[in-house]
Amino acid sequence: MQRLTVSAAVMSNFILGIDVGTTSVKTVLFASDSRTVAASHTLPTAADRSDDGRLKAKEQDTGRIIDALNRCVLQLPADKLQHVSRIGLSGQMHGVIFWKAGSGCDWSSRDFFTPRDTSQLITWQDGRCSSDFLSSLPKPESHLSVATGFGCATIFWYMKHRPEFLDDFTVAGTIQDYVVSMLCGLDRCVMTPQNAASWGFFNTSTSHWNENILKAASFPLHLLPQCVPSGGLAGKTRSAWHGIPAGTPVGAALGDFQCSVYSCMSAPTDAVLNISTSAQLTFAMPADFRPQDFPQPDSPISYFPYFDSSYLAVAASLNGGNILATFVDMLTAWMRELGVELSNSGLYEKLIHCALNQETSDLMVSPTLLGERHSPLCLGQVTNISTSNLSLGHVIRGLCRGVLTNITSMMPAETLQQAGVRRIVGSGSALNRNEVLKQEVEKAFPLQVVYGQNADSAVGVAMVLCDRL
Known part of the structure; x- marks a missing residue:
């Protein structure tokens, strides 16, 4: 009887839950049969860069965030990682990171990826978009206002102040969207309405970006992610990742607020x-x-x-x-x-x-x-x-x-x-x-x-x- 119990425990399927927060990364192994947390680990990202007081810029080092993520996953039990059946990510909303399609990371070092051809993460705390600048933007067709630190507002800022910066990249998303794209080897970013709404210029009733409004303002529409349903899949892992098999389904990234509510609203x-x-x-x-x-x-x-x-x-x-x-x-x-x-x-x-x-x-x-x-x-x-x-x-x-x-x-x-x-x-x-x-x-x-x-x-x-x- 004891031998059967141990075997069943080993063969349990686990879901790897990841939250890429503002100051730390947390990973959990969630046993799908018992709906309990089998293991968890948290690490600080220590990714804040010295901000430009004049611009009120708030950025984080992408490499440090991904390094903390890799180390955090490695702290989970290796025998259980081999039985991960799905991977889900949530993270800090509003912010934006830019990368190049097809070359946004390097998988050559064992079974984890490192960022390549990416920008720093401009976080939700970014304050470079002044009230005057925000008032100059077109009015969105959305129930949510646009504020500084929102992805679309930040892109508008770069269009006006550093347009050459945007020429270096072909894709944009939140930091959690970036991780999903790299795990699945996607050529473009997929984004759920939870994160898209936090960027601004997104109509949640139709699940579409305000493309006509943005196009009239010469916004780079190719940077807008493709919208997919919240709670759906984005793809499957392109490579083995810390013992998690290649081909493991990965959910489209969700908002950290919505996931925190889901965890306790019974x-x-x-x-x-x-x-x-x-x-x-x-x-x-x-x-x-x-x-x-x-x-x-x-x-x-x-x-x-x-x-x-x-x-x-x-x-x-x-x-x-x-x-x-x-x-x-x-x-x-x-x-x-x-x-x-x-x-x-x-x-x-x-x-x-x-x-x-x-x-x-x-x-x-x-x-x-x-x-x-x-x-x-x-x-x-x-x-x-x-x-x-x-x-x-x-x-x-x-x-x-x-x-x-x-x-x-x-x-x-x-x-x-x-x-x-x-x-x-x-x-x-x-x-x-x-x-x-x-x-x-x-x-x-x-x-x-x-x-x-x-x-x-x-x-x-x-x-x-x-x-x-």
Whole structure:
């Protein structure tokens, strides 16, 4: 009996899920029969290049990203990699990388590829497209506005400021699209609506680029990827890859946000609240919902394409755990000026303890230090200050409540209830480690709140392939 069990375990099929994030790469081996994670590994990419302060450029070294990806896959058990039946990728949306068809990588070094004839990755954080520049672009036929860091906006910028740069390349895509293309040996980039919508100038209702609008603006249409359905295949591996056989099916790359939601939204009546560096609150729209074909830049709610032509309603705040981190950094700097040294992690735990002893506070903190996409000039404020609410307990309690007040101002609890939401799934590194934030979540929403189902894009993309292919 034991011998049969071991044999069955060895012969299990695994799905390799990969998330190419902004700061790290994560890989998971997902057992398709038990729907459990058999192994996982995460590595930092350390790929940021020194930015040009004048241009506000944000780029990453493509070679370092792919090197981190190769090393991350190699950390997974070799015997299980031999039984990978499918490969799925998700990653950071909006950004763009350029390469040459047919020569975008080199497979000559054993069983992994290295980039060749590629640009650096211009990330979603890129700020070179000013408000004036964006206002000069044609109006998209899309429900989503175009912002700096979006792939099409970046291409427009190069058209105006460095047109010779584009002459060196024939293909463009997100970093996860590039990996899929290299694994499958594709001559052009294939892209799902999840990533295409994040580039701008893409109509999610028709699943087509705004080609007429772009053509009239002399946009290089040959750089636009071919659109394929979210959850479908892009091709098969052209070569063996770290023990994974050649000919293994590879899914078309998906958005990291959608995959993170897929990993923890177990029912259509769930909403997912993720508080990590930033904060997002989202729920699934009805199957027949279709957004309008023009942007609503002042709306705090956006609609992201999901699966099977459905959409997620998303309140995406720029202000989440980063605000608490900024406060800790500020206190640490103040104490250093006073000759006191204390680690950030140690200080954070002490602050949370202070706030747990302060169950309520009338201190009003609006923590929008970074503004919001729908209201970029709305910065932070502290009001209702008195001599009785100046303790650290009051301040941290007010700060945590402010993070929740901000996200609920974007998507009120009434909106969730009217949409039929019955439960909120709380996730994210900032929320998981902060009991005060959890308390404020439960005060902010008159709904059941559950924890422990952490959003994970690498797991989510594996689950998508397990369910759909």
